[in-house]
Amino acid sequence: MKNLVVLTGAGMSAESGISTFRDAGGLWDQYPVEQVATPEGYAANPELVIDFYNERRKQLIAVKPNRGHELVAEMEKFFHVTVITQNIDNLHERAGSSHIIHLHGELTKVTSSWQPNNPAYIKELKPEEYEVQMGDLAGDGSQLRPFIVWFGESVPMIETAIDYAETADIFLIIGTSLNVYPAAGLLNYVPAHVPVYLIDPKQVPIVSGRKVHVIQKGASEGMEELKKIIVG
Ligand code: APR
Numbered sequence: 001m002k003n004l005v006v007l008t009g010a011g012m013s014a015e016s017g018i019s020t021f022r023d024a025g026g027l028w029d030q031y032p033v034e035q036v037a038t039p040e041g042y043a044a045n046p047e048l049v050i051d052f053y054n055e056r057r058k059q060l061i062a063v064k065p066n067r068g069h070e071l072v073a074e075m076e077k078f079f080h081v082t083v084i085t086q087n088i089d090n091l092h093e094r095a096g097s098s099h100i101i102h103l104h105g106e107l108t109k110v111t112s113s114w115q116p117n118n119p120a121y122i123k124e125l126k127p128e129e130y131e132v133q134m135g136d137l138a139g140d141g142s143q144l145r146p147f148i149v150w151f152g153e154s155v156p157m158i159e160t161a162i163d164y165a166e167t168a169d170i171f172l173i174i175g176t177s178l179n180v181y182p183a184a185g186l187l188n189y190v191p192a193h194v195p196v197y198l199i200d201p202k203q204v205p206i207v208s209g210r211k212v213h214v215i216q217k218g219a220s221e222g223m224e225e226l227k228k229i230i231v232g
């Protein structure tokens with residue numbers, strides 16, 4: 001089977017009712033990014049940040065994967081599929097995708113404030129534990145923090161993601177404005193002969209000038225169309 005590598009962003013989950021970040025009325029209009037998604041914001045007001053992610057977890061319980069997530073999962077019948085997602089939700093998992101690389105962390109996990117990437121301290125929360133409190137501690141005695149890659153932090157999963165991008169036979173991008181690096185640079189590792197498809201209702205500039213087959217639609221409709229093209 002051929003390798004289908006899928007890079008997804010917030011637009012993948014938009015039809016499930018989760019706001020994107022940079023569209024009008026998006027999350028970064030509602031919450032100052034420097035307060036809720038940087039180590040400095042966390043140091044200044046950990047309670048605000050912990051509450052912000054508690055709210056995101058509460059929302060996770062209320063939403064469901066959309067047809068787009070389901071079709072990405074269905075592609076496993078035809079391809080070796082690797083999903084590289086910038087999303088912190090678990091909608092790809094819940095739709096049935098079995099190989100997912102989370103570049104920016106996972107809402108359902110918490111970790112140590114001192115050593116966020118030490119696997120010994122990363123813990124999956126059960127839904128009844130989704131509300132983290134100040135004073136809840138990681139194994140090393142530090143405050144439990146969300147297992148999220150904030151702006152200015154390293155992206156440990158990028159090397160793994162690059163390895164998959166390099167071995168793609170088909171590369172598919174869904175619902176990302178390609179503003180945030182290193183994720184946005186993954187396309188540069190996709191071999192030149194490999195077809196690249198992009199599903200997004202808006203025009204997304206490709207800075208490298210690489211030729212991309214654009215399907216200018218939302219994730220669900222766009223995936224229906226893509227399926228016809230790559231599966232028949
Ligand atoms: N289907 C597909 N794409 C959609 C849909 C939809 N129904 N609705 C909106 N989009 C597109 C928008 O047109 C836009 O191109 O989704 C994209 C969302 O872009 P951003 O809000 O910038 O989100 P993303 O690219 O995932 O952001 C990357 O930035 O703030 C950080 O860490 C955060 O992972 C996030 C990263």
